[in-house]
Amino acid sequence: MSALLEIRNLSARVDDKMILRGVDLTVNAGEVHAIMGPNGSGKSTLAQVLAGREAFTVESGQVRYDGRDLLALSPEERAREGVFLAFQYPVEIPGVGNVYLLKAALNAIRRHRGLPELDAMEFLALARSRMKAMDMRDELLYRPVNEGFSGGEKKRNEILQLALLEPRLAILDETDSGLDIDALQIVANGINALRSPERAMILVTHYQRLLDYVVPDFVHVLSHGRIVKSGGKELAQELERRGYGWLEADADAAAAQVPR
Amino acid sequence: MSSSATNLDDLISREYRHGFVSDVAADALPRGLSEDVVRMISAKKNEPPFMLEWRLAAYRHWRTMTEPNWSSVHHPPIDYQDIIYYSAPKSRGTRPASLDDVDPELLRVYEKLGVPLKEREMLAGVAVDAVFDSVSVGTTFKAKLAELGIVFCSFSEAVQEHPELVQKYLGSVVPSTDNFFAALNSAVFSDGSFCYIPPGVRCPMELSTYFRINAKDTGQFERTLIVADEGAYVSYLEGCTAPMRDENQLHAAVVELVALERAHIKYSTVQNWYPGDKEGRGGIYNFVTKRGDCRGNDSHISWTQVETGSAITWKYPSCILRGDNTVGEFYSVALTNHFQQADTGTKMIHIGRNTKSTIVSKGISAGRGQNAYRGLVKILKSADGARNYSQCDSLLLGDRCGAHTFPYIEVKNATAKVEHEASTSRIGEDQLFYCRQRGLSTEDAVSMIVNGFCREVFKELPMEFAVEAQKLLGVSLEGSVG
Numbered sequence: 001m002s003a004l005l006e007i008r009n010l011s012a013r014v015d016d017k018m019i020l021r022g023v024d025l026t027v028n029a030g031e032v033h034a035i036m037g038p039n040g041s042g043k044s045t046l047a048q049v050l051a052g053r054e055a056f057t058v059e060s061g062q063v064r065y066d067g068r069d070l071l072a073l074s075p076e077e078r079a080r081e082g083v084f085l086a087f088q089y090p091v092e093i094p095g096v097g098n099v100y101l102l103k104a105a106l107n108a109i110r111r112h113r114g115l116p117e118l119d120a121m122e123f124l125a126l127a128r129s130r131m132k133a134m135d136m137r138d139e140l141l142y143r144p145v146n147e148g149f150s151g152g153e154k155k156r157n158e159i160l161q162l163a164l165l166e167p168r169l170a171i172l173d174e175t176d177s178g179l180d181i182d183a184l185q186i187v188a189n190g191i192n193a194l195r196s197p198e199r200a201m202i203l204v205t206h207y208q209r210l211l212d213y214v215v216p217d218f219v220h221v222l223s224h225g226r227i228v229k230s231g232g233k234e235l236a237q238e239l240e241r242r243g244y245g246w247l248e249a250d251a252d253a254a255a256a257q258v259p260r
Numbered sequence: 261m262s263s264s265a266t267n268l269d270d271l272i273s274r275e276y277r278h279g280f281v282s283d284v285a286a287d288a289l290p291r292g293l294s295e296d297v298v299r300m301i302s303a304k305k306n307e308p309p310f311m312l313e314w315r316l317a318a319y320r321h322w323r324t325m326t327e328p329n330w331s332s333v334h335h336p337p338i339d340y341q342d343i344i345y346y347s348a349p350k351s352r353g354t355r356p357a358s359l360d361d362v363d364p365e366l367l368r369v370y371e372k373l374g375v376p377l378k379e380r381e382m383l384a385g386v387a388v389d390a391v392f393d394s395v396s397v398g399t400t401f402k403a404k405l406a407e408l409g410i411v412f413c414s415f416s417e418a419v420q421e422h423p424e425l426v427q428k429y430l431g432s433v434v435p436s437t438d439n440f441f442a443a444l445n446s447a448v449f450s451d452g453s454f455c456y457i458p459p460g461v462r463c464p465m466e467l468s469t470y471f472r473i474n475a476k477d478t479g480q481f482e483r484t485l486i487v488a489d490e491g492a493y494v495s496y497l498e499g500c501t502a503p504m505r506d507e508n509q510l511h512a513a514v515v516e517l518v519a520l521e522r523a524h525i526k527y528s529t530v531q532n533w534y535p536g537d538k539e540g541r542g543g544i545y546n547f548v549t550k551r552g553d554c555r556g557n558d559s560h561i562s563w564t565q566v567e568t569g570s571a572i573t574w575k576y577p578s579c580i581l582r583g584d585n586t587v588g589e590f591y592s593v594a595l596t597n598h599f600q601q602a603d604t605g606t607k608m609i610h611i612g613r614n615t616k617s618t619i620v621s622k623g624i625s626a627g628r629g630q631n632a633y634r635g636l637v638k639i640l641k642s643a644d645g646a647r648n649y650s651q652c653d654s655l656l657l658g659d660r661c662g663a664h665t666f667p668y669i670e671v672k673n674a675t676a677k678v679e680h681e682a683s684t685s686r687i688g689e690d691q692l693f694y695c696r697q698r699g700l701s702t703e704d705a706v707s708m709i710v711n712g713f714c715r716e717v718f719k720e721l722p723m724e725f726a727v728e729a730q731k732l733l734g735v736s737l738e739g740s741v742g
């Protein structure tokens with residue numbers, strides 16, 4: 001069986017600034033990968049490039065998703081094919097009810113998959129049951145998307161979308177940042193409940209603490225736009241103890257050896 | 261960025277969907293305007309002498325006036341002698357007795373537009389008085405309304421059957437000398453709608469008129485007069501579409517609303533006339549005077565408009581808050597795409613004590629569209645305790661369009677409270693990407709974001725209209741983000 005996601009030598013820049021410098025990563029269905037690294041290492045860029053953010057230009061490399069060329073697809077096609085990005089900074093959309101966006105998104109994806117669209121009643125029943133699991137108040141359905149949501153509510157709203165849209169590849173970009181310990185627990189429970197043999201997850205995180213609750217199968221360290229170390233869950237604990245400095249030094253040394 | 265820009269260009273360049281010409285034999289006067297033309301119009305309509313005199317007075321005054329040039333719209337000069345001032349679709353006999361007598365081609369036109377003219381096709385509770393070019397061709401639910409004493413008919417019919425009401429109220433809100441376009445309309449208006457709600461009656465259904473410009477080079481001069489007697493309530497809907505034309509067509513309508521004591525009039529418009537092509541050729545010039553008079557104490561007039569069509573929109577639905585404790589409201593969405601220009605807003609004239617007005621204006625500019633809000637809040641010396649709240653928001657899509665706000669505030673009473681808020685924003689790349697990452701197309705995402713921006717206005721529209729307005733916004737906007 002081929003991998004769900006295969007990233008080969010991926011390089012990307014924003015304006016003139018190279019951010020990703022040859023990322024290699026293979027993710028199989030059912031696996032949870034954590035991508036860690038210091039600020040500015042390119043973690044969020046990787047997440048956004050995979051989701052199709054047009055502000056980034058892919059310089060070289062390939063990304064195969066489910067056997068297809070992911071980079072050839074528009075952001076909405078990727079979403080409909082099952083690639084989901086939980087945003088680090090969920091965007092506010094004034095005047096648009098959260099329930100409206102959620103339903104439009106779910107039905108766009110269902111249409112793409114050849115499934116019948118859900119009507120308002122069916123959708124509400126589904127949304128309410130998922131919200132209960134996220135310990136979210138019904139009221140958040142009727143508020144404008146992310147407007148006036150607390151930091152924790154925004155992140156929970158992202159996980160709610162994840163739960164509703166049932167993607168095959170979920171990329172969570174610093175979903176743990178800005179959460180207090182209770183909210184982190186709730187979000188982590190939500191993520192754990194969504195682990196399944198068909199679904200792969202990539203957790204982008206700066207800190208180890210999310211990984212206390214969501215135990216990854218693999219941990220990768222991104223530094224200067226390249227994965228410099230990979231390992232099991234124990235790597236995260238090592239990073240917690242030692243920081244990123246020792247890896248950065250290695251990465252710099254490695255970079256110096258690359259022939260020009 | 262590049263692929264979304266391409267999509268947006270595709271969307272912006274979407275052609276107007278209602279652009280077809282129906283082949284209906286028209287009974288038209290020759291081009292040009294003179295006293296004789298005014299007399300002929302009045303004679304064709306078999307009007308009583310007071311109407312002819314009124315038209316002639318308007319015409320004579322109009323000849324002394326010049327076109328206003330204070331707004332921020334630009335267009336080549338209009339040759340008023342090159343316009344056909346009267347055109348009526350022919351039908352068997354002088355007037356269709358029922359829908360069966362209406363030219364089937366005409367009915368097909370409405371069907372294409374989705375106007376539910378036939379009763380069986382109608383949404384429950386909506387009565388349509390359809391105006392095709394200049395003459396009303398069918399009125400539904402009239403009998404049911406008549407039971408309540410409600411008069412809802414074409415203006416011509418009202419002149420014949422209720423001349424005393426017409427004479428009493430016509431021009432009492434917008435005098436024939438009010439402005440250049442209102443004077444022109446008063447001289448040559450061919451038809452329109454008339455509505456009278458007797459004291460204490462709550463009109464049980466939304467009254468609706470669809471206007472449509474059809475014959476080539478025909479200026480359309482509609483006149484609408486709505487009178488809500490003491491304690492009456494009416495909600496009136498006006499929807500407009502027009503087929504595609506290469507030359508600009510003039511539309512100069514007048515709408516007068518009279519609310520007597522404790523009466524409440526809600527007037528909603530969805531205007532989707534041909535906006536011109538993407539190069540800015542053709543399109544309707546929409547120069548409209550709309551004004552409501554809260555004549556009696558405790559009366560209430562509310563204007564809601566969604567303006568997506570026309571090459572040029574020039575209209576300021578206004579409220580004269582004459583009675584004490586009267587309420588005036590103006591909710592507006594104006595969208596300009598391609599080379600469209602809109603100069604729209606309202607006037608709230610506070611005369612009575614404890615009068616209240618609310619203005620919510622949402623301007624959306626895309627393509628090379630220019631969108632201006634122009635509003636006047638005037639608190640007279642007599643208006644103790646007057647209150648106004650105004651909110652003007654502009655949304656820009658792309659970097660070649662413009663938004664302008666011209667709020668005028670005149671306060672002559674120290675007890676007044678006037679608030680004005682304004683904002684200008686762009687659809688963010690972040691918002692678009694967020695929606696697309698959830699599976700929505702760029703088109704759906706833009707439509708959703710813009711609809712969200714307009715929500716405060718749309719919630720004022722009656723349900724069916726709100727749905728139509730949202731779709732329309734999606735269609736006419738379809739586009740453009742920077």
